[in-house]
Amino acid sequence: MKNRPKQLFTRANWNLLVELIRAQFKLIDHNSLLGFLWSSLGPLAMFAVTYAIFSVRFGKNIAAYPLYLLSGIVVVNFFVNATLQVMQSFCAAMPLMLNTTAPRKIILIANVGIVLYKFLLELLFCVAISFFYGKLSLKMLVLAIPILLAFIAFILGISSMLALCNCLVRDVEHLWTLLSRVFFFITPVFYELKDISSWASKLVYFANPLTPFMVSLRSLLMGSFDAMSFGYSLLWGVFFFALGLGAFGLLEDTAVERA
Amino acid sequence: MSDPYVIAEHVSKHFHVLSQRGTTFRAIKAFLKREPLMKKLNVLSHVSFEMKRGEKIAIVGKNGAGKTTLLRILAGIYEPSSGEVYTEIAPKVLLNFWTGFNMDLTVIDNVYLCGALFGGERKLLARSLPRILEMAELSTLGYSPAKRLSLGQIQRLSLSIFLNTPGDFLIFDECLAFVDKGFARKSDAFIKEHISDHKTAIMASHDGEFLKKHCTRAIWLDKGSIRMDGEARRVISEYESVVSGEATE
Numbered sequence: 001m002k003n004r005p006k007q008l009f010t011r012a013n014w015n016l017l018v019e020l021i022r023a024q025f026k027l028i029d030h031n032s033l034l035g036f037l038w039s040s041l042g043p044l045a046m047f048a049v050t051y052a053i054f055s056v057r058f059g060k061n062i063a064a065y066p067l068y069l070l071s072g073i074v075v076v077n078f079f080v081n082a083t084l085q086v087m088q089s090f091c092a093a094m095p096l097m098l099n100t101t102a103p104r105k106i107i108l109i110a111n112v113g114i115v116l117y118k119f120l121l122e123l124l125f126c127v128a129i130s131f132f133y134g135k136l137s138l139k140m141l142v143l144a145i146p147i148l149l150a151f152i153a154f155i156l157g158i159s160s161m162l163a164l165c166n167c168l169v170r171d172v173e174h175l176w177t178l179l180s181r182v183f184f185f186i187t188p189v190f191y192e193l194k195d196i197s198s199w200a201s202k203l204v205y206f207a208n209p210l211t212p213f214m215v216s217l218r219s220l221l222m223g224s225f226d227a228m229s230f231g232y233s234l235l236w237g238v239f240f241f242a243l244g245l246g247a248f249g250l251l252e253d254t255a256v257e258r259a
Numbered sequence: 260m261s262d263p264y265v266i267a268e269h270v271s272k273h274f275h276v277l278s279q280r281g282t283t284f285r286a287i288k289a290f291l292k293r294e295p296l297m298k299k300l301n302v303l304s305h306v307s308f309e310m311k312r313g314e315k316i317a318i319v320g321k322n323g324a325g326k327t328t329l330l331r332i333l334a335g336i337y338e339p340s341s342g343e344v345y346t347e348i349a350p351k352v353l354l355n356f357w358t359g360f361n362m363d364l365t366v367i368d369n370v371y372l373c374g375a376l377f378g379g380e381r382k383l384l385a386r387s388l389p390r391i392l393e394m395a396e397l398s399t400l401g402y403s404p405a406k407r408l409s410l411g412q413i414q415r416l417s418l419s420i421f422l423n424t425p426g427d428f429l430i431f432d433e434c435l436a437f438v439d440k441g442f443a444r445k446s447d448a449f450i451k452e453h454i455s456d457h458k459t460a461i462m463a464s465h466d467g468e469f470l471k472k473h474c475t476r477a478i479w480l481d482k483g484s485i486r487m488d489g490e491a492r493r494v495i496s497e498y499e500s501v502v503s504g505e506a507t508e
Contacts, residue, residue, distance in 0.1 A: 011380070012378045015375050015380050015381065016375040016376065018375075018381075019371055019372050019374075019375035019381070020372070020375070022371075022372075023364060023368065023372050026364060026368060027363055027364065095355065095358050096358055096359060096376075097336070098331070098336060098355075099336075099354040099355040099359075100352060100358055100359060101334050101350070101351075101352050102359075102376055253337070257337065
């Protein structure tokens with residue numbers, strides 16, 4: 001018999017989630033004069049470097065290449081930062097999980113919250129650039145909502161699996177830190193799929209679940225709609241969320257006891 | 260006679276611990292030689308008891324007897340390896356007084372954060388804030404970072420938040436270990452008032468007098484099994500005499 005309460009979204013748990021996120025907000029860039037600007041410098045620096053290097057080679061055929069590039073960086077950055085944050089914080093929250101009845105899934109979600117906030121601010125910046133290029137429409141913004149929800153579900157799914165693995169074997173964190181850098185190259189951040197060979201583009205599109213999210217979000221920002229990527233994004237989001245949730249339910253006790 | 264509020268039936272718990280210092284080399288060697296790298300550590304063995312609504316049970320036993328593990332199982336933090344546990348409602352748990360605190364946040368922020376961990380909502384905590392701070396004797400330090408507090412002050416604050424948030428079923432472990440005598444007396448009175456007749460509580464402590472004062476029944480855990488279960492004064496006195504006898508030997 002499972003003694004742990006099954007219902008996740010009770011009023012008390014919702015309240016706890018809000019308080020955990022609120023506490024992280026208060027500590028964001030703690031004791032820093034420039035605060036949020038520091039965390040925005042990373043994507044901006046990455047943008048400046050990649051733009052300087054790749055704009056001539058890849059940018060000449062893409063309209064609004066700065067928007068194309070920045071939206072790609074923002075999406076990959078969110079994925080990498082959120083997965084790393086959840087993985088590290090989940091193991092660090094072990095005393096909390098061993099000494100309180102706080103649901104572990106709430107701790108997991110709370111850790112995505114703070115990275116999500118930064119992502120949404122960066123995305124808002126992309127929306128402003130899209131407006132500047134005259135590519136923004138209300139219809140596209142509405143269509144972005146299901147993609148964003150699917151993207152968050154996808155990240156929660158992947159993060160929960162990584163967090164579990166990291167509790168069991170700490171090498172996962174180092175491995176993921178190395179591997180996550182590769183995502184900037186195996187996802188079409190600075191190039192288009194048609195710029196690479198046919199087999200490579202198929203591999204990047206179908207074997208890398210991050211690609212459909214990036215392609216669909218970016219096409220909306222660029223004023224078009226990619227139905228296939230939209231569908232794939234929803235599919236990957238639901239699939240990874242279910243997989244992560246299932247794995248978490250099965251292994252959370254083992255992970256916490258052995259961490 | 261009321262229905263049982265808590266049922267523990269043949270609850271056993273074991274953990275897998277490393278049988279030697281765990282290095283990659285040893286792990287590979289153990290894998291190749293098919294030797295087990297981990298060994299089974301039995302912490303609880305066939306613990307069974309029932310508890311009625313309103314009962315206050317003390318859990319006593321030496322370090323490593325399985326008290327905290329039992330409390331964690333009752334709280335739903337651990338799943339038993341075998342056996343079953345039923346609790347009518349989710350308990351409010353205080354197993355470690357510094358857990359949940361964020362030392363960079365202010366005392367007041369920590370009241371809301373820890374309060375949420377005990378199931379308290381912001382509105383309710385805001386109303387109880389003066390009382391919480393006053394009980395913890397921290398009324399003037401509300402906006403100081405928690406890292407400026409001493410261990411005893413943090414414990415007072417934690418206990419004060421715990422006792423000022425709602426809950427009918429309480430589980431707590433060694434909650435007065437580091438506090439000064441003045442606060443211990445104050446907490447004693449407050450605990451007496453707080454865990455009134457209708458509340459159910461399970462508490463573990465090495466302070467026999469504290470347990471005798473607040474509990475009606477005691478369970479003595481010895482090497483993971485129940486050695487004695489009965490009236491609090493009798494069980495605790497028996498436990499203390501055995502422990503002091505062992506110490507003088």
